[in-house]
Amino acid sequence: MIGTCALCQKTADLQNSHLIPKWAYRRACEVDPGDAKAPVYVAGGNAVLSNKQTTRHLLCSDCEQRFSNRENYVAGLTELDNGQIKLFRNITRLDTPKKVLASLNNELDGDQIAYFAASVMWRGCVMTGGCKLGLYEPRFRQYLLGTSGFPPEAAISVGLFDQSPNADARGWVSEPASTKTNIGWLHGFLLAGLAFRCWVGKAIPGEWQHVSLASPNPTKYVSIIKPEECADFLAAVEIVGSAQPRGKLAKP
Numbered sequence: 001m002i003g004t005c006a007l008c009q010k011t012a013d014l015q016n017s018h019l020i021p022k023w024a025y026r027r028a029c030e031v032d033p034g035d036a037k038a039p040v041y042v043a044g045g046n047a048v049l050s051n052k053q054t055t056r057h058l059l060c061s062d063c064e065q066r067f068s069n070r071e072n073y074v075a076g077l078t079e080l081d082n083g084q085i086k087l088f089r090n091i092t093r094l095d096t097p098k099k100v101l102a103s104l105n106n107e108l109d110g111d112q113i114a115y116f117a118a119s120v121m122w123r124g125c126v127m128t129g130g131c132k133l134g135l136y137e138p139r140f141r142q143y144l145l146g147t148s149g150f151p152p153e154a155a156i157s158v159g160l161f162d163q164s165p166n167a168d169a170r171g172w173v174s175e176p177a178s179t180k181t182n183i184g185w186l187h188g189f190l191l192a193g194l195a196f197r198c199w200v201g202k203a204i205p206g207e208w209q210h211v212s213l214a215s216p217n218p219t220k221y222v223s224i225i226k227p228e229e230c231a232d233f234l235a236a237v238e239i240v241g242s243a244q245p246r247g248k249l250a251k252p
């Protein structure tokens with residue numbers, strides 16, 4: 001389909017781009033202990049046990065490649081390794097009071113994760129409007145194109161779900177969603193055992209930018225989260241609980 005690429009804005013043969021990479025859905029099916037054939041899918045207040053995958057003719061093949069390079073990188077980091085994702089091997093847990101902070105051993109991991117997370121949030125903005133980047137959309141677009149740095153008014157982070165006897169958060173996939181808070185907008189999504197968050201706004205505390213994956217600081221930090229302590233996760237559970245079940249979930 002010929003059209004304007006949403007990223008580089010050139011006229012091109014547009015690829016059928018996925019909002020959330022395909023492999024993330026496949027992973028979710030693999031880890032589901034209930035042997036479900038499809039992941040629980042959370043978006044817009046609907047809980048659906050399905051393989052619904054949002055796609056749109058969005059990008060030219062060069063831009064599609066740009067995104068898929070980072071998707072493949074993150075796919076590698078989230079492969080299963082002894083019941084945990086491989087990324088756990090690349091972090092050093094820090095001696096903080098609650099032991100919830102770790103540093104990345106490889107700076108490149110931080111860059112690739114930040115780009116990947118920003119690309120999914122941007123797609124959520126231009127494909128469905130579910131992620132509300134507002135006036136910052138062009139800034140994210142330029143960062144993703146490589147024509148400017150990460151927006152300075154934004155702080156991006158990733159949390160790794162720790163193993164928990166109560167819940168296996170690796171089976172969760174959510175499309176990016178946004179919440180307005182008193183210090184700015186919070187955008188986030190979950191996949192493959194990771195929780196991505198991005199704060200955007202002029203009032204975001206400077207320390208948050210300092211620990212952002214996109215900061216110039218060579219040490220990159222990640223958080224370790226118990227699924228039951230993760231607000232995103234709980235919000236997702238709540239949505240599932242209150243949403244109208246459809247498809248397979250609707251059956252008794």
Ligand SMILES: [Zn+2]
Nearest residue numbers: 005008060063
């Ligand atoms: Zn393009």
